[in-house]
Amino acid sequence: MSDRDFLLSFGRFKNEFLRQAGLEKNQYGVLDAFEKWLRMYHNNNVDENDKVPPSGIYLDVHKDREVLLNEICRRVEQKLLQRGIVVKCISAARWGKARSSALCLVLPGFQDVFYRLCFTQPRKGIYSGRKILMSELVLDGHKKSLFLPLLNYHSEMERRLDFRLERESLHMEQAGRYRFKICFPVEQEKIPASKLEEIARVVARFIIVSSEYLEKVNAAQIG
Structure with a gap:
C-alpha cells in the first residue's frame, strides 16, 4: 500500500472509529493531533511529483465517494493550515447522520457551526x-x-470568492435550515483526480472568506 493510500485509509478508519466509539468532543484531541502529524510527515517525505495525482487518474463518484471526500478534505486542511487555520475533519455521524458519507470541517471556537462536504442530488x-x-x-x-x-x-x-454563493430555498429556511453553500456539478460518473485540487482550492477559499465574516459578526455582538 502506498503512503497516499495509507493516509486515505487512515481517514476512513478514523471516521468509522469516531462513529462507533461515541467519544465526546473533548476526547478527539490525541487522535486529531496524530492525524495532522501523520499528514505533515507524509507531505515532508514524498516527492513533489507524488503530491498531486496524475491527471489521467479518474475516481468513480459512486465507488470512490468516500475516497473523494477524504482527499478533498485533506487538501483543504493543508491549504487552511498554511494560513494558520486549524480545522477538525469528522464524519457526519457526529450530527446524527450515521449512514452519511458526508464530512464536516469544524472551526475552533464554533461548536455547532461547521462546513459540510457531501454529494447530493437536489x-x-x-x-x-x-x-x-x-x-x-x-x-x-x-x-x-x-x-x-x-x-x-x-x-x-x-465577489471575493468569485464563485456563486447559494442559499437554501425560502421553504427550507422557514423550516430552520440556514446555510450558505457552493456547488460543483458532477456531470459524469467519474471525476479526474486533477480536478480535486481545483475544488479543494475553492472550498478552502470559501472557508477562509466566510470565517472572516463569522468572526466579524461575533466580534460586533460581543462588543
Missing part, C-alpha cells in the same frame, strides 16, 4: 435532478445571531 432549484458536490456552511439554530447578519455580506463574500 429535487428542486437550479440544480434540480443534477448530481453535485456541495460544500455548505451550516448555521442551523443561529438565524438571528449569525445567519441574518451574514446576509448583509452575501454579495461581498460572493
